[in-house]
Amino acid sequence: MPRSLSAEQVEDFRARLCEVAQHRFATQGRDAVTMRQLADALGCSPMTPYRYFRNKDEILAAVRTAAFDRFAAALEEAAAHARGDLRAAGQAVGQAYVRFALDDPDAYRLMFDVAQPDPERYPELGRASTRARRTMSAALEALVRAGVFHGDPELLGLAFWSAMHGLVMLHLAGKLPADRAFETVRAELMRLLVTGARSAV
Amino acid sequence: MPRSLSAEQVEDFRARLCEVAQHRFATQGRDAVTMRQLADALGCSPMTPYRYFRNKDEILAAVRTAAFDRFAAALEEAAAHARGDLRAAGQAVGQAYVRFALDDPDAYRLMFDVAQPDPERYPELGRASTRARRTMSAALEALVRAGVFHGDPELLGLAFWSAMHGLVMLHLAGKLPADRAFETVRAELMRLLVTGARSAV
DNA sequence: CTTGATTTGTTTACATCGTAAATATACAGT
């Protein structure tokens, strides 16, 4: 038992705990995952996590924050990758959004679950959430400024976001007919929205 | 203590319990509502509900089923009310959808929460869910058959549904900027989708 | 090196949860 933990060791433990907790939180729900089972998976006593997090909700908030940061990073990378072509950048961000949701449904569920914690209580979570949001809207606003789309950029951004979010949520909730359906509906949705957005207000 | 309960008395108790449980389930989450506090609210002992439901999850399923049935009834009424004009009927169903979500957000949350129970386990819940779904798509298919919209009716239905669902979910999760924003984004979303759907495939 | 303070981790303890089992209560049929 060393006298004091380095910042790195602390971060290590927190990361390990979050990794173990994420899948359980997203699939079983907050209360189905117990501190005792997390401790088992980590090979420590049930009270040890309390040295690194105030309580269970703070663990959940940390898992959410990590998910938002990965999400934001994915979007930012997609935007940066096609920096030259505005149209390509917009598409890339949209694709990155959907890919993230499909590749890491647990993270997506946690990020946009209806039961949102008080943002005042977890400022880091709010920061990560805002970071992701900014990248999303930036891509769309660029398309409007470039004259590809017409209308209020923020409004268009919210409309596109709503549509994609709804599609992903229905998919994750198992409300879409078959597995192939997702890509089909996505393409149709984009066709409708892009057609509408190209036309003048 | 009467010897035996009439079917009506049984249904009364179940309905009273569901009414008390709905708001708590949707706002606090399944595990934040306890059998003991439900019993307090009903003025009975904590074990009495177990005469009417197998367990807590069956109560939650019943609450969900009731929500779906009210939702379906609202949509059906809107559709029936404007039976003559297909375009008006389509709009009425869309409006009823949104109105229900805003008037009874608890019910909406419960219906479309990501943590969906096994549909095999609660057949009544599946039936109610299908009933609501059918009314939604019927309105849109009518618009396509009437030549107002063009494309695969089922596909268009899923696209419209995704968009509205996403909008409502973002709103309920508090992700939309202001309160006035909802109606503005809804109108914009409809403008985009309708413009797209009017154009040929 | 010794000692005491401090930091880390575990053990114990407790209120609360869902609900099974045992128990009480009051009616219906004889």
Next chain:
DNA sequence: ACTGTATATTTACGATGTAAACAAATCAAG
């Protein structure tokens, strides 16, 4: 009046989150 049965309550148990007490290991100061 008596008994069986449907209804409701009381009691009891294992599991949960976590506060409090405790143990152990290190570093600072002498």
